[in-house]
Amino acid sequence: SLQPVPALGRLGTESAFEVLARAKALEAAGRSVINLGIGQPDFAPAPHIVEAAIRALHDGHHGYTPAAGLPQLREAVAAELETRAGRRLDPDRVLIVPGGKVTMFFAILMFGQPGVEIVYPDPGFPIYRSLIEYTGATPVPLPLRESNGFAFSAEEALSLIGPQTRLIILNSPANPTGGVTPAEEVARLATGLAERPQVALLSDEIYSRLLYDGRKHASLLAYEALDERLILLDGWSKTYAMTGWRLGYSYWPKSLIEPAVRMGINSFSCVNAAAQFAGLAALTGPQDAVEEMARAFDARRRAVVEGLNALPGVSCVEPGGAFYAFPNIAGTGTTAKQLETALLERAGVATIAGTSFGSHGEGYLRISYANALPNLHSGLERIGRLLSEAK
Numbered sequence: 001s002l003q004p005v006p007a008l009g010r011l012g013t014e015s016a017f018e019v020l021a022r023a024k025a026l027e028a029a030g031r032s033v034i035n036l037g038i039g040q041p042d043f044a045p046a047p048h049i050v051e052a053a054i055r056a057l058h059d060g061h062h063g064y065t066p067a068a069g070l071p072q073l074r075e076a077v078a079a080e081l082e083t084r085a086g087r088r089l090d091p092d093r094v095l096i097v098p099g100g101k102v103t104m105f106f107a108i109l110m111f112g113q114p115g116v117e118i119v120y121p122d123p124g125f126p127i128y129r130s131l132i133e134y135t136g137a138t139p140v141p142l143p144l145r146e147s148n149g150f151a152f153s154a155e156e157a158l159s160l161i162g163p164q165t166r167l168i169i170l171n172s173p174a175n176p177t178g179g180v181t182p183a184e185e186v187a188r189l190a191t192g193l194a195e196r197p198q199v200a201l202l203s204d205e206i207y208s209r210l211l212y213d214g215r216k217h218a219s220l221l222a223y224e225a226l227d228e229r230l231i232l233l234d235g236w237s238k239t240y241a242m243t244g245w246r247l248g249y250s251y252w253p254k255s256l257i258e259p260a261v262r263m264g265i266n267s268f269s270c271v272n273a274a275a276q277f278a279g280l281a282a283l284t285g286p287q288d289a290v291e292e293m294a295r296a297f298d299a300r301r302r303a304v305v306e307g308l309n310a311l312p313g314v315s316c317v318e319p320g321g322a323f324y325a326f327p328n329i330a331g332t333g334t335t336a337k338q339l340e341t342a343l344l345e346r347a348g349v350a351t352i353a354g355t356s357f358g359s360h361g362e363g364y365l366r367i368s369y370a371n372a373l374p375n376l377h378s379g380l381e382r383i384g385r386l387l388s389e390a391k
């Protein structure tokens with residue numbers, strides 16, 4: 001039989017999609033499954049966003065757009081990012097992509113090759129490691145610890161940089177932990193990187209608008225000294241509840257935007273035109289729906305953390321952002337994967353083993369609270385029942 005090149009064997013996957021498929025199969029067989037596995041908002045985009053896409057279709061926007069994206073959309077993204085950066089940004093350095101993952105793909109492909117080291121968060125979004133391994137580069141995990149609220153430590157990240165390090169990947173607010181990097185740590189990292197000019201940064205800020213308890217998003221974009229090294233990843237998927245639209249944006253160093261656009265031309269040509277018009281309406285229109293969604297997530301976050309902490313053998317630190325809780329399940333006497341399987345197959349609750357996010361995720365489970373409160377309560381009840389039976 002035909003075999004792809006060996007490098008493809010090193011490409012990993014995202015087990016959230018496998019858990020989702022199994023949950024759907026169980027449901028199709030008549031079982032009730034509460035899905036606390038998938039990481040997508042259970043909200044619809046605001047009506048003015050959907051209307052903008054429909055209008056674009058009626059107005060005849062069926063052709064290719066410029067490869068880097070509609071000029072007006074790139075300008076709107078630059079304006080949006082300027083509030084985060086506190087300085088002027090260049091719309092010509094914005095690339096519109098079909099989802100945040102594509103920025104990740106391009107950035108890691110740009111730096112990864114055998115002999116190079118890439119530092120990435122563990123536990124973290126599984127695609128980082130998958131892509132690093134695909135390129136033949138050496139993945140260097142940056143452990144995120146529960147004792148530190150899963151926040152990133154600049155000191156530890158800097159200590160992992162060696163002569164071969166070419167890229168550091170950061171993610172705040174974080175998947176799968178909900179951890180948030182404090183502004184002081186971002187500042188420390190920026191200072192430390194000044195002495196290490198060979199290192200580029202990929203800052204995954206896809207959850208930047210989902211922060212709780214008055215936390216403010218600290219972006220690496222605020223550091224002008226890093227301007228020529230920072231690749232910023234964000235998009236519409238989480239903020240505007242548009243995961244299925246496949247729409248994201250990135251901001252590139254001046255020297256890298258041209259190769260990034262060329263990678264786009266070699267892969268997707270341009271992003272779906274109607275989706276880009278929707279994205280423009282999302283950025284420039286009213287933001288009430290975003291705030292409303294964040295408030296709903298906050299209420300669920302409190303309920304889930306409280307519910308998890310009441311379970312036998314489980315303890316959960318408070319996540320500061322995104323829509324995930326990452327409870328410690330070491331006290332249940334099972335591994336993360338065993339618990340994930342038992343919960344899905346026996347209790348009808350889809351969750352994701354912490355080990356799906358790296359070896360430092362052993363002893364943890366990812367619970368997505370992007371689900372309605374009554375479902376979250378029933379899910380917690382089902383988990384509680386299974387854990388009590390196991391005792």
Ligand code: PLP
Pocket residue numbers: 039098099100101102125171174175204206235236237243247248
């Ligand atoms: N980055 C992180 C940390 C994520 O959790 C996700 C989605 O789950 C993405 C990027 C990808 O987002 P998109 O759906 O826009 O490709």
